[in-house]
Amino acid sequence: MVETAKLTYQGKTYEFPVIEGTLGEKAIDIGSLRKETGLITFDPGFMSTGSCKSSITFLDGEKGILLYRGIPIDQLAEKSSFIETAYLLIYGELPTSEQLADFNYHIIHHSMVHESIKSFYDGFPINSHPMAVCSAVVGSLATFYQDELNVRDDREIEIAIHRLMAKLPTIAAYSYKKSIGQALPYPDNSLDYSTNFLKMMFGTPCEAYEVDPVAAKALEVLLILHADHEQNCSTSSVRLVGSSMCNLFASVSAAIYALWGPLHGGANQAVIEMLQTIADNGGDVHKYVEKAKDPKDPFRLMGFGHRVYKNFDPRSKIIKTMAHDVLEKSVTKEPLLEIALKLEEVALKEDYFIDKKLYPNVDFYSGLIYKALNFPVNMFPVMFAMGRLPGWIAQWKELQEDDDFRIGRPRQIYTGTQTRDYIPIKNR
Numbered sequence: 498m499v500e501t502a503k504l505t506y507q508g509k510t511y512e513f514p515v516i517e518g519t520l521g522e523k524a525i526d527i528g529s530l531r532k533e534t535g536l537i538t539f540d541p542g543f544m545s546t547g548s549c550k551s552s553i554t555f556l557d558g559e560k561g562i563l564l565y566r567g568i569p570i571d572q573l574a575e576k577s578s579f580i581e582t583a584y585l586l587i588y589g590e591l592p593t594s595e596q597l598a599d600f601n602y603h604i605i606h607h608s609m610v611h612e613s614i615k616s617f618y619d620g621f622p623i624n625s626h627p628m629a630v631c632s633a634v635v636g637s638l639a640t641f642y643q644d645e646l647n648v649r650d651d652r653e654i655e656i657a658i659h660r661l662m663a664k665l666p667t668i669a670a671y672s673y674k675k676s677i678g679q680a681l682p683y684p685d686n687s688l689d690y691s692t693n694f695l696k697m698m699f700g701t702p703c704e705a706y707e708v709d710p711v712a713a714k715a716l717e718v719l720l721i722l723h724a725d726h727e728q729n730c731s732t733s734s735v736r737l738v739g740s741s742m743c744n745l746f747a748s749v750s751a752a753i754y755a756l757w758g759p760l761h762g763g764a765n766q767a768v769i770e771m772l773q774t775i776a777d778n779g780g781d782v783h784k785y786v787e788k789a790k791d792p793k794d795p796f797r798l799m800g801f802g803h804r805v806y807k808n809f810d811p812r813s814k815i816i817k818t819m820a821h822d823v824l825e826k827s828v829t830k831e832p833l834l835e836i837a838l839k840l841e842e843v844a845l846k847e848d849y850f851i852d853k854k855l856y857p858n859v860d861f862y863s864g865l866i867y868k869a870l871n872f873p874v875n876m877f878p879v880m881f882a883m884g885r886l887p888g889w890i891a892q893w894k895e896l897q898e899d900d901d902f903r904i905g906r907p908r909q910i911y912t913g914t915q916t917r918d919y920i921p922i923k924n925r
């Protein structure tokens with residue numbers, strides 16, 4: 498027996514089916530609403546609107562649960578690798594050792610970019626934000642791999658997946674190296690994903706560079722924690738662009754731009770800048786908590802709040818512990834950690850934050866680790882993009898394979914003028 502929801506409008510009652518997800522999430526299927534009632538729904542920001550069915554990630558915002566293909570995020574952070582987690586998200590199951598070796602082989606052997614891509618970096622202004630550079634270069638991959646743009650060809654999609662996973666670290670590292678006037682390095686195929694990236698970022702051609710395994714492990718865990726998160730802003734972007742049957746390179750380029758915003762992935766950069774501002778102004782966290790509470794003050798506590806989590810973001814708890822571990826080992830004391838801990842302690846005692854269920858999110862502590870790993874602040878959102886790439890790929894692929902596939906085209910409520918005639922300019 499299908500559960501239904503009834504809507505009564507202008508004296509007539511309509512019934513719509515209620516669908517239920519694997520773990521109990523329920524939705525009213527309103528696909529026929531306009532046809533039956535002439536009404537559309539109105540839900541700015543999609544506070545109560547599901548855009549798709551997905552088997553990739555599950556969040557429970559009230560309980561602070563995050564599962565990738567059913568596996569709790571803390572288990573993957575502790576036991577998996579980023580490449581293995583990427584395989585799980587994209588293909589749905591943990592790989593066998595042969596599958597993992599094959600996936601890893603393809604990613605390692607696609608990590609170089611076309612030599613002519615290097616010249617793009619000569620054209621960008623030296624102070625370009627690396628998110629703008631990375632999105633532009635990722636989008637340009639559609640010009641180099643024109644035989645991988647057919648979104649209904651499994652083989653073309655598979656090669657595009659390998660190329661994107663393999664090349665984003667190289668593209669990202671180049672955006673940093675160019676900004677500091679250093680040579681653009683080649684990937685080192687003898688190294689794992691995170692170690693290779695750190696070597697491209699911080700090594701030079703002048704001497705051997707040994708990556709600190711603690712840094713590589715911390716990066717692996719951060720990439721795993723950022724790998725997917727249901728239908729967040731950038732993932733919804735990759736789906737909407739992909740819904741026009743646009744290729745994977747262009748769809749991911751759009752997602753990188755969406756992630757850049759300070760309300761989304763750009764928050765990890767904004768958190769550090771906020772903590773630095775507080776430090777530069779005497780470290781008075783109470784003053785900034787009051788600013789955040791003031792509805793007339795546009796200031797927000799960056800790294801706090803979440804559309805779904807109304808409890809602790811499970812990723813934030815893991816990253817907070819990691820921040821302690823990594824920073825304890827670093828030779829220089831990190832004053833911003835002290836301020837972050839104080840800010841969290843003070844904010845979580847405030848009724849404003851308790852009532853609005855505003856907790857630290859994934860971006861609150863991650864920047865402190867990136868900073869300890871010597872990443873420049875403007876590279877923090879790029880690290881988020883590298884982590885989120887397998888999630889974007891998995892969600893785009895799931896969309897292309899969806900039996901309910903259709904182009905995304907929301908409706909609107911028009912609030913403009915009534916119909917009116919053109920007025921010649923001499924009469925205006």
Ligand code: SDX
Pocket residue numbers: 542725726728729730759760761762764789790796797798799800801802803804805853855858859860
């Ligand atoms: C990410 O969606 C995802 O899954 C995203 C993400 C992922 O993995 O993809 O988890 C990654 O983007 C994390 C969020 C990073 N952004 C920030 O840290 C920026 C600061 N936080 C916010 O601006 C805000 O909390 C959002 C954008 C995260 C959520 O916005 P919502 O759900 O639209 O909530 P809202 O803006 O309507 O806020 C509800 C209330 C408002 O007050 P009232 O209008 O009800 O009086 O809470 C207030 C807001 O003013 N509020 C804050 C606040 N966040 C919300 N007040 C002060 N400081 C904050 N940080």
